């Protein structure tokens with residue numbers, strides 16, 4: 550044991566000697582405890598490295614696909630999807646990730662990918678959950694990008710609030726993240742064009758994943774960015790949502806006749822991308838309606854309705870029984 554302490558002290562001292570300027574070495578090696586703190590300091594302030602690699606979706610769309618997990622110290626909130634669309638000599642960005650550092654590193658990775666530092670003209674946020682928009686401030690500061698997103702971001706959050714990501718992420722990942730308001734919220738479809746590329750922002754008129762959800766559609770290339778209205782490979786979180794609104798949103802998405810769909814969480818982007826979500830919400834609705842008809846009450850609903858078809862999906866154990874309870878409350882009121 551003593552040997553171990555001694556050798557780690559020697560390592561600290563050696564590190565210190567290489568880290569410090571020559572003139573300071575003599576005095577600081579005499580005070581071992583202070584030396585150990587100083588050696589640790591550079592590692593603690595080094596920026597978290599998200600190790601981001603964009604996945605090329607088609608000729609002008611790339612996405613960063615996050616882990617199928619809750620936010621943790623290890624993933625630092627890289628557990629949601631966000632995308633870049635190259636429009637001539639600019640980018641349109643859909644969702645901005647869990648932190649300023651994340652957005653900065655995503656932009657750096659994209660600049661490397663396309664071989665140029667293109668400006669980000671417009672950012673679209675899918676919904677108010679903070680794994681999807683805390684990178685906004687990076688795009689506003691660096692490019693003055695226009696931020697299009699739900700008004701709930703402005704009404705529920707203000708500068709200085711400590712949202713979930715501020716509590717969970719390591720300091721060197723969340724540091725520098727600022728909550729800023731979005732510039733534009735919509736109640737009806739909003740179309741815009743950047744460098745000849747058309748976009749449609751479609752708001753869901755009812756509560757779906759949250760009280761205010763947008764999806765983004767590119768009518769020419771038929772690429773649809775669904776946000777958390779669609780997830781695959783994992784269970785959704787129904788804490789702010791509504792099953793009936795989710796089914797309506799899935800119908801609106803289907804009506805767009807998309808070829809590629811990027812879920813808010815998940816890796817499946819082909820024609821089957823929405824299958825899991827459709828099955829999850831329709832089974833939930835039908836089984837809860839049946840249970841209510843059979844006089845099952847709130848205290849029994851989690852025994853009667855379990856969605857075993859999804860038991861191997863990520864987050865099932867954490868989220869499913871809560872989702873069923875929320876859905877029971879919703880459908881029982883209808």
Ligand SMILES: [Zn+2]
Nearest residue numbers: 629678680777
């Ligand atoms: Zn999310």
